[in-house]
Amino acid sequence: MQGYRSALVALSLLSGVALMQAEPARAAAAGTSVELELMTWPEVKAAIAAGKTTALFYTGGVEQRGPQNATGGHNMMARPIVKAIAEKLGNAIAMPVMPFSPTGMSADLPGSLDLPVELLGPVMERLAEDAIVNGFTTVILMGDSGGGQGPDGVYASVAKKLDDKHKAKGVRVFYADESYTKANREFSDMLVKEGYPAGTHAGILDTSLMMYLDTENKYVRRDQLANALGDPVRPRGQKPEPGYKPINNGISGDARRSSDEIGKRFFDYKVDTAVKQIKALQASR
Numbered sequence: 001m002q003g004y005r006s007a008l009v010a011l012s013l014l015s016g017v018a019l020m021q022a023e024p025a026r027a028a029a030a031g032t033s034v035e036l037e038l039m040t041w042p043e044v045k046a047a048i049a050a051g052k053t054t055a056l057f058y059t060g061g062v063e064q065r066g067p068q069n070a071t072g073g074h075n076m077m078a079r080p081i082v083k084a085i086a087e088k089l090g091n092a093i094a095m096p097v098m099p100f101s102p103t104g105m106s107a108d109l110p111g112s113l114d115l116p117v118e119l120l121g122p123v124m125e126r127l128a129e130d131a132i133v134n135g136f137t138t139v140i141l142m143g144d145s146g147g148g149q150g151p152d153g154v155y156a157s158v159a160k161k162l163d164d165k166h167k168a169k170g171v172r173v174f175y176a177d178e179s180y181t182k183a184n185r186e187f188s189d190m191l192v193k194e195g196y197p198a199g200t201h202a203g204i205l206d207t208s209l210m211m212y213l214d215t216e217n218k219y220v221r222r223d224q225l226a227n228a229l230g231d232p233v234r235p236r237g238q239k240p241e242p243g244y245k246p247i248n249n250g251i252s253g254d255a256r257r258s259s260d261e262i263g264k265r266f267f268d269y270k271v272d273t274a275v276k277q278i279k280a281l282q283a284s285r
Helices: 002-031 041-049 073-089 117-134 154-169 181-193 204-213 222-226 260-283
Strands: 054-058 093-094 138-143 172-175
Touching: 041 093, 041 222, 054 073, 054 117, 054 260, 073 181, 073 260, 093 260, 117 138, 117 154, 138 154, 138 260, 154 172, 181 204, 181 260, 204 260
Parallel strands: 054 093, 054 138, 138 172
Antiparallel strands: none
C-alpha cells in the first residue's frame, strides 16, 4: 500500500511539472501568433508595440473550381498564404481572410457566391479604417481572386482613397497585387517552359496549390484528376477552331498533371513575390 501511495504522489508531482512546463509553452505559442483572430487583445497590443504595425488584408472567395476542387478554394489558399507572408515579413499581422469576392455566377456550374465590387469596396474601406483605429500604421490590401483587381480595380481605388486621407498623419494604405497577378503569370510561364500546359481558373496552378495544402483530403477530389481537362487557354484574341464544342466544366486549361510538388513551389513563389513587393511599399513610407 505504501508503494502504491508513493507511486501516486510521484505521478501527481510529474503531472504538476508537466503542466507548469506546458503553460509557458502555450503562452509562448500564443505570443508568437501572426493571425489576428487567434490573438488576445493584450497580444495584439504587445505585437503592435513591438513593431508589428502592418495589417495584411487578403480576400478569398467561394466559386466553382471545376469538378475536382472544392468551391472554397480561394479561402483555403488565402489563409496559409497571408499567414506565411506575415511570418516572413516579421512586422505584420494577418487580418481574418474576407471569404467573399466578385465572381461569375451560373446555374449550370453552381457553387459560386458573388460579392460585387460596389459592396466589396465599402467593406474593405471599413475594415482598413478599423485596422488604423487599432493602431496599425500600414495597411495592405491583397486578394486571391481576380475580381476587382488591377490598376483600375476596387482594391487599388480603396487603397488610394484611404492613403490620400491618412498619409499626412503617417499612416499608409497600399494595394499589393503581385502575389496574384505577377506570381501567377510568372509561375505559369515557368511551368509552360518545363512542358506543362497553360492554365488559369481551376487549372494546374490552383489545383496543385490546393493539393499541397490539402492535409485532410478535403480540398481536392484526387480521383477526378484524370478527367480534369477543361477548355484550352488560348492567346488573347485567338478564336476557337471552327466546330469546337466547349467543355464548359469550369476548368481553363489542363489540371491533370497537378501535383503537391508543383503546389509547394507555387506557394513559396507567391509568398516570396508578395513579401518583396510589400517590403518595397513599407520602405516607401
